[in-house]
Amino acid sequence: MNVEKMAFEAKDASRVLAKASTPLKNKALKEMAKALRKRAGKILRANGLELAAVRRTSRSAAFVERMTLTGERVENIARALEQVAKLPDPVGGTTDFAKRPNGLTIRKMRVPLGVVAIIYESRPGVTADAAGLCLKSGNAAILRGGKETVRTNHVIAEALREGLRKAGLPAGSVGFVNDPDRAAVRRLLRLDALIDLVIPRGGPELTTAVRRESMIPVLAHDKGLCHTYVDEKADLAMAVAIALNAKAERPGVCNAMETLLVHEKIAQRFLPAAAKRFAAAGVELRGCPKTRKILPGVKAAAKSDWDTEYLALILAVKVVASLDAALAHIARHGSGLAEAIVTTDANRAARFLREADAGAVYVNASTRFTDGGEFGLGAEMGISTQKLHARGPVGLVGLTCEKYVVNGDGQVRCST
Numbered sequence: 001m002n003v004e005k006m007a008f009e010a011k012d013a014s015r016v017l018a019k020a021s022t023p024l025k026n027k028a029l030k031e032m033a034k035a036l037r038k039r040a041g042k043i044l045r046a047n048g049l050e051l052a053a054v055r056r057t058s059r060s061a062a063f064v065e066r067m068t069l070t071g072e073r074v075e076n077i078a079r080a081l082e083q084v085a086k087l088p089d090p091v092g093g094t095t096d097f098a099k100r101p102n103g104l105t106i107r108k109m110r111v112p113l114g115v116v117a118i119i120y121e122s123r124p125g126v127t128a129d130a131a132g133l134c135l136k137s138g139n140a141a142i143l144r145g146g147k148e149t150v151r152t153n154h155v156i157a158e159a160l161r162e163g164l165r166k167a168g169l170p171a172g173s174v175g176f177v178n179d180p181d182r183a184a185v186r187r188l189l190r191l192d193a194l195i196d197l198v199i200p201r202g203g204p205e206l207t208t209a210v211r212r213e214s215m216i217p218v219l220a221h222d223k224g225l226c227h228t229y230v231d232e233k234a235d236l237a238m239a240v241a242i243a244l245n246a247k248a249e250r251p252g253v254c255n256a257m258e259t260l261l262v263h264e265k266i267a268q269r270f271l272p273a274a275a276k277r278f279a280a281a282g283v284e285l286r287g288c289p290k291t292r293k294i295l296p297g298v299k300a301a302a303k304s305d306w307d308t309e310y311l312a313l314i315l316a317v318k319v320v321a322s323l324d325a326a327l328a329h330i331a332r333h334g335s336g337l338a339e340a341i342v343t344t345d346a347n348r349a350a351r352f353l354r355e356a357d358a359g360a361v362y363v364n365a366s367t368r369f370t371d372g373g374e375f376g377l378g379a380e381m382g383i384s385t386q387k388l389h390a391r392g393p394v395g396l397v398g399l400t401c402e403k404y405v406v407n408g409d410g411q412v413r414c415s416t
Contacts, residue, residue, distance in 0.1 A: 003142075003179075003187050007194040009172030010115045010140035016170055017138045018112050022089040024167065025136055029085040032135075032163030033078040036128065039159045040074045046151040047124065054148050062252030062311040067122040067149050077125045077156075080373075081132045087377075090397045091138045094405065102411050108402040112138030114196035116399065117188055118381070119210060121146040121202035127156045130199075131174045133381050135164075137399035140173045142195065144188065146202075147180035154178050189214040199394075201382045219390060219398075221382030223309045224254030225335040226367040229326040229352070230270055231343035232263040238364060239342040240274050245366040246340065248281040252311045254383060255338055255370035259306060259316040261326045264290065267319045271295055283313045290319035306333045323348055327355050334358060336385040338367040359384060359392030 017025075036043070047069040054064060095108040116139045118130040127143055134141035145153040157176035164171050177184055189198060192215040200210040201221040211218050228246050230239045246257035262270055271294045278285060285291075286301040298317070305316040306329070320326045330339055340362035341352040349363040360370045360383075370393065372380025377395025384391050390398035 003177055003184055004191065004194075006142060006172075006175040006177065007115065007188070007191045009170070010142050010175050011194045013170040013172040014112065014114045014138075014140040017135065017140060017173055018091075018114075020138065020169065022091075024169065025089070025138070026085040028135060028164050028167035028169050029081045029132055030163075031166045032128070032132065032160045033081040035159035035163040035166075036074065036078040036081070036156065039155060040071060043074055043124075043152060043155045043159075044069060044071065046155050047149070050149055050151055059148075060312070063122055065252050067124060067146075067152075069124055069152065073125065077128045080125075080129060083373075084132045084136050084396075087136065087396060089136065090400050095402075103409060104411055105407045107405050109405045110397070110400045111403050112400055115140045115142065115194060117142040117144070117195050117198040117216070119144045119185060119188075119198065119200045119202075119206065121206060122149060123201075124149050124152045124156060126201060127153045127176070128160060130381055131157075131160050133396060133399060135169075135173060137396045139196075139399055140175075142175040142177065142188065144177040144185060150178055150180055185210075186213055189216060192216045199382055219382075219384055219394065220386050221254075221394075222337070222385040223335050224256070224337040224370075224383070224385075225259070225307070225309050225333060226255060226257050226338045226340070226370075227259045227261055227326075227330050227334060228257050228340045228342065228367065229261040229320075229323070229330075230263060230266065231323065231326075231341055231345065231348055232265040233345040233348065234263075234266065234270075234342040235344055235364075236266065236270050236273065239270060240277055242340070242342055242364070242366050243274055244277050244281060246368055247278070247315050248283055248313065249366075249368055251313050253368075254309070254311075255367050256311070257315070257340075257367055258308065258310055259318065259329075259333070261329060262291075262317065262319050263323075263326075264319050264321055267291070268294055271317070271319075278315065281313070283315050285315055285317055287317045288319060291317045294319075309335070323351065327352070330356055330358075337383055338362065338370040340365065340367050 090110045093110045097105045097107045120126045131141045161171040198216045199219045200207045285298045287298040338360040339356040339358045372393040381394040
């Protein structure tokens, strides 16, 4: 199917979804989960073929890990759809009314965006996550995954469409672009009369390309370059545990820590203990000159390290003179995804929360919690690193907008 025809079908389906009841949408989500389980073997066979092909290329271990499916992961994808079915439906919700002096009552009502196109790279789970969130929020979805996972994504998308048909909703509610040619994406990005929002979910190259070429509003899921700042008033044992989790628990994801900032007054005590734990976890450290004075065996950090999203067991470490210096470093090098401070000082914590510019800011917790599921949103569409119209993990509410609804009893406006 060409992308133009798919977009027309999605537009027609979006009008059906916008008025679909919550029970009907929930039924469709459960049917989609059933269809995924039924086709699990076919999904894994397709994924196995694509993994064998990508392992013969120069793709990184992190990339291979992100595109890998197992029986457990397929089951988790199905469960995520069922969890979305349990979430509150934002569509139709209204704010408290305001009554004007002329008697008009004015509210805001949450409504679907319409048609959402999602362009993503290696994670096959995004196919179901994005489709499920779009469906529950009353939107049609057009999906375009990476060329390395076309077969896997195609099987997943067909299962989702089967679930939609069984529930009585149009299969065009979920479209999948199986053409790996970039020309198909360029055509898609010009269909601003049919598509209401495009979400790129992947590396900086993908996001930049979509922003450059799209005639449709873009909600960017950009790179994650997360920092943890260990303050001079930190509980050092807590700081070691948080930093280790933020870096090593799953290094190939966007909410993993890439740079550790340490106050100079506690660096001499903190860094040796932290370095020992990092070494045991296989983490390579790259340090500033002050860090290397304390840890002589550490590789020198280059200027580029402060701007690198490693997605691997590599960590840049910098000793800073103050909270001001830490905030300045984050402002210069952060991506706006997630930042953390470890401190027992309530005033410094409050200041960090105010001044660190990111979609999620933490006190005494790991940046790894930056996730729609962990935030109670269900499966996420992505993590927005921009400020319009949604920021941070994007769930159901982020896939809606508001319109004014006005009730009167015959009022007419008179010119003055």
